[in-house]
Amino acid sequence: MDDVVLKISDVHKSFGAIHALKGVDFELKRGEIHALAGENGAGKSTLMNVIDGILAPDSGTIFWNGAAVTIASPTEAQKLGIGLVHQEIALCPDVSVAENILMPQTNLSRKFFVDYAALEAKAGEVLRQLADIDPRARTGDLSISNQQLVEIAKALTLDCKVLILDEPTAALTEREAQLLFGIMRRLADQGIGIIYISHRMVEIFDNCDRVTVFRDGSYITTMDVAQITPPDVVKAMVGRVIDDLYPAKQAEPDDNVILSVRDLSEATRFRDVSFDLHHGEVLGIAGLIGAGRSEIVKGICRIEGEVTGEVRLNGKALTLRDYGDSIDAGMVYLSEDRKGSGLFLDMSIAENISALDLSRISRRGGMIDSRGERERARALGERLGLKYGKLTDPVSSLSGGNQQKVAIAKMLSVDPDLIFLDEPTRGVDVGAKAEIHRILRDLARSGVGIVVISSELPELIGLCDRILVIREGRISGEVAGDDMTEEAIMSLASVLEHEGADA
Amino acid sequence: MRGSSVEQAIEAGEAPRDGRGMAAAKGLLKMRETGLIAIILLLIVVMSFASPYFLTWVNIRTVIMAFAVEGIVVVGMTILLISGGIDLSVGSVTALAMVIGGWLFLAGFDPWVASLIAIGCCTAVGAFMGFFVTKIGLHHFIVSLAVMVIARGICLLGTGGRPLGLYTLPPEFKFIGQGSIGPIPVVILTFLAVVAIFDILLRRTTMFRKVFYTGSNERAAAYSGIRTKRVIFATTTLCSALCGVAGVIYMARFGSAQPTFGLGMELNVIAAAVIGGASLNGGTGTILGAILGAALLSLVSSSLALLDVSVYWQDIIRGSILLAAVTIDLFLNKRRG
Numbered sequence: 013m014d015d016v017v018l019k020i021s022d023v024h025k026s027f028g029a030i031h032a033l034k035g036v037d038f039e040l041k042r043g044e045i046h047a048l049a050g051e052n053g054a055g056k057s058t059l060m061n062v063i064d065g066i067l068a069p070d071s072g073t074i075f076w077n078g079a080a081v082t083i084a085s086p087t088e089a090q091k092l093g094i095g096l097v098h099q100e101i102a103l104c105p106d107v108s109v110a111e112n113i114l115m116p117q118t119n120l121s122r123k124f125f126v127d128y129a130a131l132e133a134k135a136g137e138v139l140r141q142l143a144d145i146d147p148r149a150r151t152g153d154l155s156i157s158n159q160q161l162v163e164i165a166k167a168l169t170l171d172c173k174v175l176i177l178d179e180p181t182a183a184l185t186e187r188e189a190q191l192l193f194g195i196m197r198r199l200a201d202q203g204i205g206i207i208y209i210s211h212r213m214v215e216i217f218d219n220c221d222r223v224t225v226f227r228d229g230s231y232i233t234t235m236d237v238a239q240i241t242p243p244d245v246v247k248a249m250v251g252r253v254i255d256d257l258y259p260a261k262q263a264e265p266d267d268n269v270i271l272s273v274r275d276l277s278e279a280t281r282f283r284d285v286s287f288d289l290h291h292g293e294v295l296g297i298a299g300l301i302g303a304g305r306s307e308i309v310k311g312i313c314r315i316e317g318e319v320t321g322e323v324r325l326n327g328k329a330l331t332l333r334d335y336g337d338s339i340d341a342g343m344v345y346l347s348e349d350r351k352g353s354g355l356f357l358d359m360s361i362a363e364n365i366s367a368l369d370l371s372r373i374s375r376r377g378g379m380i381d382s383r384g385e386r387e388r389a390r391a392l393g394e395r396l397g398l399k400y401g402k403l404t405d406p407v408s409s410l411s412g413g414n415q416q417k418v419a420i421a422k423m424l425s426v427d428p429d430l431i432f433l434d435e436p437t438r439g440v441d442v443g444a445k446a447e448i449h450r451i452l453r454d455l456a457r458s459g460v461g462i463v464v465i466s467s468e469l470p471e472l473i474g475l476c477d478r479i480l481v482i483r484e485g486r487i488s489g490e491v492a493g494d495d496m497t498e499e500a501i502m503s504l505a506s507v508l509e510h511e512g513a514d515a
Numbered sequence: 516m517r518g519s520s521v522e523q524a525i526e527a528g529e530a531p532r533d534g535r536g537m538a539a540a541k542g543l544l545k546m547r548e549t550g551l552i553a554i555i556l557l558l559i560v561v562m563s564f565a566s567p568y569f570l571t572w573v574n575i576r577t578v579i580m581a582f583a584v585e586g587i588v589v590v591g592m593t594i595l596l597i598s599g600g601i602d603l604s605v606g607s608v609t610a611l612a613m614v615i616g617g618w619l620f621l622a623g624f625d626p627w628v629a630s631l632i633a634i635g636c637c638t639a640v641g642a643f644m645g646f647f648v649t650k651i652g653l654h655h656f657i658v659s660l661a662v663m664v665i666a667r668g669i670c671l672l673g674t675g676g677r678p679l680g681l682y683t684l685p686p687e688f689k690f691i692g693q694g695s696i697g698p699i700p701v702v703i704l705t706f707l708a709v710v711a712i713f714d715i716l717l718r719r720t721t722m723f724r725k726v727f728y729t730g731s732n733e734r735a736a737a738y739s740g741i742r743t744k745r746v747i748f749a750t751t752t753l754c755s756a757l758c759g760v761a762g763v764i765y766m767a768r769f770g771s772a773q774p775t776f777g778l779g780m781e782l783n784v785i786a787a788a789v790i791g792g793a794s795l796n797g798g799t800g801t802i803l804g805a806i807l808g809a810a811l812l813s814l815v816s817s818s819l820a821l822l823d824v825s826v827y828w829q830d831i832i833r834g835s836i837l838l839a840a841v842t843i844d845l846f847l848n849k850r851r852g
Contacts, residue, residue, distance in 0.1 A: 315738065336740035345738065353734035358798055359727065367728055367739040370721035378720045422739070 015041045016078070017205045018063070018094075018174050023072030025058055032058040035072065036231040038224055040174060040205040045196055047216040047237070048209045050226035050249055051445070056209050057099060059226070060176050064096040065089040090116055093173035097166070097180055099209075101159045105152025110135035112151050113166045138165045141195055143188065156183045156302030164192065168199075175199060176207040181215060182467060183301040186506035193219045211249070211468065213242040214498060227251050246470075258446075258474035259453040265477075266291040269327075270461035271343075271430055273312060276321035281307040282485035285321070289430070289463060294456045296476030297465045298501050304485040305465045306348060309432045313338040313345045325429060339368055342429035346419055346436060348465070350412075354419045357408040361400055362389040364407050364418050369426045392421040397447055413444025420451065430461035437471060449475050469498045481505050547792035547844075551807040558814055566821045574817070576700065582813035583706035584761050584768070585783060586806055590713045591757035593788040593805040594723070598750040599730040599797030600648065600655040604640070605758050605784055606777030607666035612637050612762025614670045617679040617772025626688040630766070634759035640666065641755025645748035655751070663781070670774035679772040692768030702764060709757075714802040726750060730797025786833065787812055790840040812836065 020038040024031075033055045040046050050056050061067040063074065065083035073080050076092055083089050089096070103112045110128075111118070113135040118126060135147040142161045145154065151162060160183045167175055177196070181189040196206055196219065208220055216223055217237060225232040225248040232248045268291035276285040282304040289295050299305045311319040314332040323330045325341060332338050335345070347354040356364055362385050366373045373385040386403050393400065396417045400410060407418055416436065423431050433452070437445045452475065456462045466472045472479050478492040481504035489504040491497075562569045582589075588605050595602055612633040619629035640662060647658045694701045717723045728736040729746040736743045766772055791808030793800030812833060819829050 334740075334742070335737070336742065339740040347735075347738050349734075353732070353738045356728060356731040356735055356798070359731050363724070363727070366724075367736070367741070369740075370724060374721045378722050380719050380721055380724060 015043075017042050017076070019075040019078075020059065020063070021073045021075065023059065023062060023074070024070045025055075025062060025067060026070055032229050033062070033069070033072075034229040036226060036229070038231070039234070040207060042173075042205050043200050043203045044221040045200050045206045045208055045219060047220035047223040048207055048226065049211055049216060049223055049245055050232075051211070054226040054249070055229040056226055057178055058229075060096060060178055060207070060209065063089065063174075063176065064094060087116075087119070090120075090170055090172075093171065094176065095167035095170040095172035095174070096176040097163050097178060099178040099182070101156070101163055101183075103151050103159055103162060103166075105150070107151060108132075108147065109139070109145060109149050109151050109154070109162055110147035112162055113138060113147070113169055115166070116170060134169070135165070138168050141168075142191060157185060157188060157300070160184055161188065161192075168195070172204065174205045174207065176209070178209045179211075180208075181210065181212070185300070186502065189215070211470070212498065212502075213245060214502075216245065217242060225249055259450045261453075262292050262294070262456070262477045266293065270325070271463075272322075272324040274322040274324075276308065276311060276319055276323070278307065278311050278317045278319050278485075280485075281317065282311065282482075285487055287480055287487065287490075289461050291459060291461075292456055293477045294452060294462045294464060294475055296472040296479035297463065297482060298469065298472055298479050299482035299505050301467065303482045303505065305482050306434050307485075308482065309345060309434065309463065309465060313343055313432065315345060339426060339428075342426075344368065344423045344426065344428045344431050346423055346431065346433040348434035348438060350415060350419055350439070355407050355415060355422075358406050360404045361393070361398075361407055361410070361418055362386050362403040365389040365392060365421045365425050368422055372425065388425060389421070392424055393417075395424070396421055396451060411444075413440040413447075416440050416444065416448065420448070424455075428460065430463070431455070432463045432465070434465045435467065436464060437466070437468075445471075469501055472496075472501070473498070547804050548801065548807060551791065551804065551811060555807065555811055555814060558811075558818065562814075562818050562821070565818075569818075569821060572698075574821075576703075578813055578817045579703055579810075580700060581817065582787075582809045583700075583702050584764050585780065585787075586706050586809050587709050587757050587761045587764070588754075588780065588784050589787045589805050589809050590709055590802055591754035592784045593791070593793050593800050593802055594713065594717065594726060595655075595750045595754040596785075596788050596793040596795065597717075597730045597797060597800045598726045598747055599733060600747060600751055600754075601659065601785065601795065602644070602655065602751065602754050603659040603781045604644070604663035604666055605754065606780030607663045607670065608637050608640055608755050608758040609762040609765065609780060610670045610774060610776040611640065611666045612759040613766045613772040613776055614673050614679070614774055616763055616766050617681050618673055620681055620684065621679060626684055630688075630763040633763055633766075634756060637759030637762065638752055638756040641752035641758075642748070644755065645751035648751060649744040649748045667774075674772070674774045676774060678774065681766065681770050681772060684767065684770055689767050689770065692764050692766070692770075702768065705764065709760075710802055710806055717802055727798060730799075732798070783809075783812060783833075786837045790837060792844070808840075 016039055018040040020036060022035045022037065023033055024035055025033040036055060036059060038059065048056050058067065062069050063083065065085045065088050068084070074083060075081070081092065083092065110132045114131050132147045139145050139147060142165055143158060145158055145161065151159065154162065160180060164177070164180060180192060184192065196208070200206055210216055220237050222234060223237055223245055224234040225245060227249060232251070235244065269288045270291055271289040274286045277283045285308050297305050297309070307317060311317045312323055313335055314337065315335045325343060330341055332341065338344070351357060356367065365388065366385050373381050373388065375381050389403050398417045398421065399414055407415055410418065436452070437448055440448065452462050452464065464472065464476060473496045476496070478490065479496055479501060480487050481489045481491070481501055483505055491500050568574055588609065592602060592605060615636050616629045616633035619632055620626050644658050644662055647653045648655055691701055691705070696704060725736070725741050725746050728739065728741055729743045733743050765776065787809035788800060788805040789795065789808070790811060791801065791804030791806065793805060815832060815836065816829055819832065
């Protein structure tokens with residue numbers, strides 16, 4: 013077993029009431045590309061943060077080349093030879109690409125002055141393998157996909173024995189992703205162990221040697237990719253019959269149009285967006301991160317951006333000044349960033365649910381009807397199967413799935429005609445996920461328009477009747493019925509030709 | 516060890532806490548107002564033994580009078596803090612109201628009209644700050660720091676640095692600063708009225724609920740269709756307007772306008788609000804708590820004076836109380852992830 017470079021044994025980690033890792037095991041050999049698969053909330057990213065010294069495990073052991081080690085900080089992880097590329101881009105936008113790439117080395121450097129020429133030369137060398145990016149460019153000016161490549165370049169400069177890539181292709185085009193896979197294989201051939209986190213089956217089966225599956229914070233299995241098929245992995249990830257996860261689809265298409273968008277454009281982020289949403293339909297929006305999915309929807313609701321074009325809701329042309337008007341018109345938006353912009357974490361469940369329209373809980377003179385407020389919250393909570401202690405408890409006391417239900421209850425509290433949901437099941441456990449899917453389908457059936465943005469293609473395919481694919485701010489195509497496959501969506505989402513340093 | 520206690524807590528169906536005894540203590544202490552009342556009562560009992568003079572009506576009235584007018588500013592500051600802002604200019608703006616009111620009175624204006632104009636000017640100063648915060652996008656701290664210095668400069672410039680004696684103020688105007696209805700000074704009645712009105716508004720109206728939403732999470736509030744900039748503009752303006760009211764009352768009480776009045780008032784006012792449970796991060800705070808915070812600070816000052824403790828010690832102790840209150844609060848709330 014001396015080719016095992018990294019071994020994780022029985023690691024536990026809790027955040028408050030949430031038990032994110034329940035005694036997981038993991039093993040990485042030298043020179044292998046090892047996929048780590050699992051649904052959101054399965055514990056993949058948590059384990060990677062433990063390995064990188066960002067989080068301290070509550071219990072359990074990490075073995076490095078057979079010896080038990082404690083990794084107390086990312087600096088210590090780097091010294092051992094562990095490089096981590098985060099799922100979220102964590103670069104300093106105001107400094108140059110070269111400074112970002114060589115930040116760890118600059119941090120450890122004993123020299124008093126920074127040698128910028130050497131810095132840029134070294135960064136340029138690494139970047140050349142990946143893409144045509146100027147090491148002197150200001151990082152914040154790069155496109156999202158180029159920033160992701162800078163993150164990867166940053167990890168490559170570390171003299172690492174283990175390289176961890178956490179969903180690196182979420183923002184990459186097909187071509188860039190292929191380049192990355194080529195580099196990964198080269199590094200593996202040099203004896204570096206690579207942990208590749210993804211839930212895209214195609215990537216796992218085309219590029220990885222072994223796959224380990226986590227589910228709900230537990231280790232499920234490790235398999236040789238050569239000996240299995242994608243359904244084996246999916247079954248291990250979901251842990252039950254997959255049909256349960258998604259409700260039945262719309263039986264018959266309905267011609268009645270709820271929302272009609274024509275030639276919607278914004279200065280830089282999207283152009284000429286036109287589509288219809290039909291009665292009873294769940295419409296999906298797919299695309300790479302940064303393609304403009306959320307921006308289009310926020311533009312329709314007037315949350316941000318100056319848009320031109322026509323929006324009709326139930327046949328009526330809308331002229332909205334701001335999002336307040338959109339809510340009044342019956343169009344609401346569920347944010348992808350639940351904690352940052354969806355909920356008031358330190359405020360009560362009831363107060364969160366009423367936030368969209370206070371006139372519904374006010375009596376004459378603008379006084380709040382507290383009992384009425386709690387009654388409304390209770391009724392909505394019941395409808396969504398919300399689990400809570402008291403309605404006056406802060407939302408922060410709830411699990412991710414229940415927090416999301418509060419966010420959805422907030423949307424429903426205004427009896428909307430149309431709900432845009434941006435990543436509605438992000439950070440939600442599998443059980444709650446299935447429930448949320450069921451709720452959305454029921455709403456669609458009852459005549460509420462449902463538009464779902466998601467980065468998880470299996471979710472979109474399972475949940476939606478039709479999917480629009482966005483590429484670089486335009487609708488690049490539409491798939492429906494049996495044409496909804498990951499391959500079809502990815503090819504519509506990817507830019508076929510590489511488009512230089514800046515998009 | 517850590518893991519297992521967490522599991523037990525989860526099985527018990529509650530958020531993990533440090534231990535059972537602590538949990539109970541925290542539940543009681545979580546009511547900030549209860550804790551403050553207990554500390555105030557304790558201090559009163561101790562002081563009544565230490566000084567026979569302490570529990571006399573004259574002393575009690577003096578203690579309340581000492582923070583009553585400032586208490587009106589505390590109300591404005593608390594609401595502003597809840598919305599996520601802060602105002603360092605309260606002392607200067609209060610002095611500005613005195614100076615403008617006094618100057619207009621000496622120029623021949625009716626004192627009531629002069630007072631209304633003074634309050635109007637302070638409201639305009641608040642709107643000015645609100646403009647820089649919401650339209651230009653500057654931070655409250657910087658804007659109000661600048662206005663603190665500017666307003667003080669205007670006060671000194673307008674008076675040549677000398678207090679304006681307002682000996683001819685009519686008695687019916689002086690009444691709002693010096694009179695009593697029965698045994699209770701008008702100042703205290705005004706203060707209680709302001710506290711009662713804003714306490715009800717803040718807890719019970721949809722208008723002020725938006726202040727909590729905005730301060731708790733401005734983005735989430737905007738994503739709920741709340742016009743957050745308008746809310747912040749309003750709370751900034753309200754705080755300065757209440758400074759104007761306080762300034763006018765001070766003018767009537769002292770029968771003069773002092774350009775150097777209110778130096779260091781921002782410290783007292785912010786400290787009172789924070790001791791009373793307001794957070795500098797916005798989203799939390801109550802009027803009652805803030806007023807109890809102001810009462811505690813005033814009580815400590817007067818106790819130390821009665822005990823013949825040097826004035827210089829008083830500042831050290833006030834600062835320490837503030838630090839202790841905020842530290843305790845941090846630990847009590849830490850379990851919230």
